[in-house]
Amino acid sequence: MGEIIYKTLIRLGIFLLVLWFLKNYFDEKYFLIISLFVIYFFIFHPAYLNYKKFTEESKNILTGTLCSSCKHFDESAILCTKYDKHPTENYIPCEGNDWEPK
Ligand code: SF4
Secondary structure (H helix, E strand, O other): OHHHHHHHHHHHHHHHHHHHHHHHHOOHHHHHHHHHHHHHHHHHHHHHHHHHHHHHHHHHHHHHOOHHHEOOEEOOOOEEOOOOEOOOOOOOOOOOOOOOEO
16 A cells, blocks of 8 residues: 555656646646646556555455464555565465464
8 A cells, every 4th residue: 555655656746847847838728637637647547546456456365365364464554563564365474374363
């Protein structure tokens, strides 16, 4: 989740700079429309798609892994708090050795 926010902020910074440099090339009324278009299609829409992909992948981890039933698992961040690593469907940081029931 943090990665999505981080990448979105990077994209936002880059495109705001690009818009800043392009503002003299467009008439003011078109510039507003172009700005809204760029902000939606290059910043918000990719962030939404990444968030959707993250929730889809998270769903599988939350329901189908050993970590989902472990007390060291933080569901909101999909994180093993003991190892400070993100488990996946194919990767369990402790390999099951430190699993403890919730
Ligand atoms: S301790 Fe092991 S089983 Fe528990 S959340 Fe971490 S990696 Fe998963």
